[in-house]
Amino acid sequence: MAREYGDYLRRGATIAAVVIDTSEQNAAMVEKLALPFPILADPGGERAIKPAGVWDDKGKMARPAIVVLAPDGREVYRYVGVDFMDRPGDDEVLVALDGLEQPPVDAPLNPVPHRSPVAGPRAMKLPDLGVYMRGVRFAMQAMAVRSRDAFDREEAERTAKIAERYLAAQGATLRLTAGRATSGRGEVP
């Protein structure tokens, strides 16, 4: 989504992410991923996450979701994922924006200068995410083959495709942040 931000601006939309993390944590995330849009802090979820109906009471955090609002505040698209990996592709969201027929937004594509952050002890480094997601993809592909249940097989195939999208985004982000090709651990779409 971040790497396709220009497609959103051309359709008259901007993006904001909402999460329970603090502004300080979000600043690190924006720098790490070179995000062109803000991350908003909603610790406890009371202001935005719960009113939006996407609060995961068990996990005490937001469920992964995307909501598209028209300029008049009307909700025109909503996707709520079943787990942290489950997100729609950009195409699906962009189609919803096409229906609004809005003029382009004049906003900078990269308002936040990228600096290499200092990774904390819990941080998974971006190149390592490729290893992780490849593992997810292979495991889901294997599950799809072995599954005897049609629903489980479709879910495994869907999750494998999600992992592929993560890998493509990881490769694009590595190129953007490092200014060079991936170091062999990510995948270039």
Next chain:
Amino acid sequence: MRDFELTDQAERAWRLADALKGGAMVLVFYRGDW
């Protein structure tokens, strides 16, 4: 969706109603706390 105000990564106030004045909005909710 009802209006809300939060702070961005630079501790700046961000209000949904103000953002919508500039066009459509895509709100991305994610789990955080990695």
